[in-house]
Amino acid sequence: MPNERLRAALLQKRITIAALAEEVGVDPKTVERWVTQDRQPYRRTRLAVASFLGVDETYLWPDALTTDQVASASNSEIVTIYPHRWAVPRDAWGRLFADAKNEIGILVYSGLFLAEDSGIHRLLADKARAGVRVRVLLGDPDSSQVAERGEDEGIGAAMAAKVRSAIVLYKSVRAVEGVEFRLHSTVLYNSIYFADDELFVNTHVWGVPANNAPFWHMRKLPGGEIVSTYRESFERVWEGAKHLAPEA
Numbered sequence: 697m698p699n700e701r702l703r704a705a706l707l708q709k710r711i712t713i714a715a716l717a718e719e720v721g722v723d724p725k726t727v728e729r730w731v732t733q734d735r736q737p738y739r740r741t742r743l744a745v746a747s748f749l750g751v752d753e754t755y756l757w758p759d760a761l762t763t764d765q766v767a768s769a770s771n772s773e774i775v776t777i778y779p780h781r782w783a784v785p786r787d788a789w790g791r792l793f794a795d796a797k798n799e800i801g802i803l804v805y806s807g808l809f810l811a812e813d814s815g816i817h818r819l820l821a822d823k824a825r826a827g828v829r830v831r832v833l834l835g836d837p838d839s840s841q842v843a844e845r846g847e848d849e850g851i852g853a854a855m856a857a858k859v860r861s862a863i864v865l866y867k868s869v870r871a872v873e874g875v876e877f878r879l880h881s882t883v884l885y886n887s888i889y890f891a892d893d894e895l896f897v898n899t900h901v902w903g904v905p906a907n908n909a910p911f912w913h914m915r916k917l918p919g920g921e922i923v924s925t926y927r928e929s930f931e932r933v934w935e936g937a938k939h940l941a942p943e944a
Contacts (some may be wrong), residue, residue: 699734702756705749706731720744736760743918753918773920778911781898788896788913789889793819796828796891803880803888803930805835805845805855809907811862817869824874831876832866833930833937835859839881849905863940870942878937888930895923 706716713731717724720741729735730745736757737745746753753760778784793800793816800823802810810816824830835842837859846855870877887906889896893916901909916923 697734698732699730699756702745703731705751705756709749711749716745716748719748746918752924754921773914773917773922775913775915778913781907781909781911784896784911784913789813789816790819792889792891792894792896793823795894796823798892799829799831799890801831801833801888801890801927801930801934803833803884803933805842805884805887806858806862807834807887808858808862808865811865817866820869820875821872824872827874829876830874831878831934832869833878833880833933834862834940835884836879836881836938837863839879841881841883845884845900848902850903851905867942870940877940878934879940880933880937882933882936886926888926890923890927890930893923895926897926 706713713727714724717727720727720737722737722741726735726737730737736742739760742753742757742760746756749756789810800820804810820830820832835845835855837856842856842859843853846852849855866877869875885900887898887900889898895912895914895916897912897914898906899910899912900906914923914926
């Protein structure tokens with residue numbers, strides 16, 4: 697049975713079998729067998745192929761790793777856990793976004809602490825101008841989900857007000873080419889912040905403000921699945937969200 701995922705990745709990246717073979721140091725006929733016969737290369741070669749194509753090893757070869765190997769890699773993705781968001785060192789946020797080479801993503805209801813930070817504004821704008829894709833998802837202030845989160849935190853309509861404040865505060869960033877803002881109407885179980893393979897997750901706990909909730913710092917590793925799960929969640933919310941125009 698052919699490996700359609702590998703075939704599709706090659707086509708999407710416009711990479712020939714010969715080019716991939718040269719990159720990873722094998723015969724083109726070997727690569728052709730990977731595609732047409734779903735042969736699996738050794739782990740080191742799989743990692744090289746996945747890195748070259750910009751995808752996960754487990755996406756190209758879903759059955760390549762055992763359950764124990766996936767669990768071990770996933771556990772190693774956790775860099776550290778903080779008991780509260782306020783315990784995260786302030787400069788960690790700047791380092792997260794400053795190290796981005798390809799993309800930055802933010803998924804929150806308001807994330808007002810970032811919206812109020814002019815240094816973060818400059819950083820996001822500079823990254824966008826340098827070619828990094830910057831995407832920010834804010835809660836739709838008119839949605840029932842935002843209203844419900846306000847009730848959960850005990851602040852009622854103040855949650856929608858915080859979102860509206862964030863929209864206004866981000867006005868200059870929203871005008872920068874390469875920065876995309878959308879409004880979502882989603883029940884968030886976590887706020888997500890990522891830069892390439894680095895990920896922050898602020899858990900949402902009923903009755904607890906986000907600033908006091910537990911916080912995870914993670915980094916994507918080959919074979920791990922935790923970071924990929926959160927990134928896939930971000931993409932699903934992004935696809936269902938509505939565009940927020942710079943003039944709004």
